Amino acid sequence: MKNVAPYLRVVAGMFAAISLWLAVVETINGKFGNAAFQLVFALILGYLSIGKPLRDRRHRIRAERAAIAARAEAGHRAFLAGDLNAAMTPPPEPAPAPTVRRGVVIAAAIAAVLVIVGIVGDIADGLDSPSDDNATTTSQTTIYAEAPPSQSTWPATSPATTARTTAPVSVAPATTTPANAATTSAAPRLAVMPDVVCMDLQEAQDAIQAAGVFYSRSVDATGRGRAQVWDRNWIVVDQSPPPGTVIGEGDAVLSVVKDDEFSGC
Incomplete structure (x- = not known):
């Protein structure tokens, strides 16, 4: 599961970006209820993809700093007690930072390209509201068959x-008075x-x-x-x-x- 988690975060980030864009589209179309739902969904996925890793990293840094501070305090007390060997003990080694694998970077780049292409295509298509996707082209064809555009x-x-x-259109003759010039x-x-x-x-x-x-x-x-x-x-x-x-x-x-x-x- 540890090896799969980074890829799941990439997928969650991609869907978070898509949900955020759909919230923008729904807002433009005036459907604020749907926009709020999409925004909440985007925030949840964004936390899973970005927020949780940032929180874990912050906790790890705090734990490392707390360990260094505790070792420094212990060395200071040992020095005051005359135990030079304990005072000169080196601080604990920090935990190695997790490495970013090349496959995760490639997957993130592909997901970003897909999101950008989708947004550009949506803009080119006129920012259709996702809630209007059930409308069929058959009904449009019927409308225009009954009322041709030429009429x-x-x-x-x-x-x-x-x-x-x-x-x-009558134009009053030009005069030199300021009132006529303004009119x-x-x-x-x-x-x-x-x-x-x-x-x-x-x-x-x-x-x-x-x-x-x-x-x-x-x-x-x-x-x-x-x-x-x-x-x-x-x-x-x-x-x-x-x-x-x-x-x-x-x-x-x-x-x-x-x-x-x-x-x-």
Whole structure:
């Protein structure tokens, strides 16, 4: 069992890192109960893999120091009693420190690589919540079969947006008064919404910015609330408002799915 214990600590450390990452993902997705459970599990495994060996090492160092102090005290008393042989007795040899085997180091390196690869892949996939793993791609395919992305499923354009689209934008003539100058500088940016359906999210955002509006929003079209961490891994399947509408900052909302999910494009 003594030879297997270091490898078991490596396995416990790997699962502790995975549980800690899952706690971070659940927190990002707003599922704090699941995050707390994962965090407690990570702390338990972390203690078994790192905390307990550190505690044993601290106890061993304290025992060695206590033995040296006791030997020094005994030598001092022997010297005062005139027993020079007992006073000159060398201190006890410290217990040899446990050696770290090469196999344990290799196993720890492999476990660290697996954890890092898993975290990077999870980030690339959009930080899916582990509690949403029961959702099937069949239900997603049914949703998009009933509502193709080429037909907008968003509500009708609001009266304010329609007014901006149909009414010409009037610009007051420039004057030299400070009040008019402040009003002109505070005027919101307006642009014409381009057609960005079937683009990847990064290209769609670039197109909207090129049209003259910097800020746009994106939402998970499946309704699962996944975060779009890596924009190039997502495809736009719907947009609001439709192309040709005059928009301002934050008016553009893009519905997206992952590259490997049904998009109809």
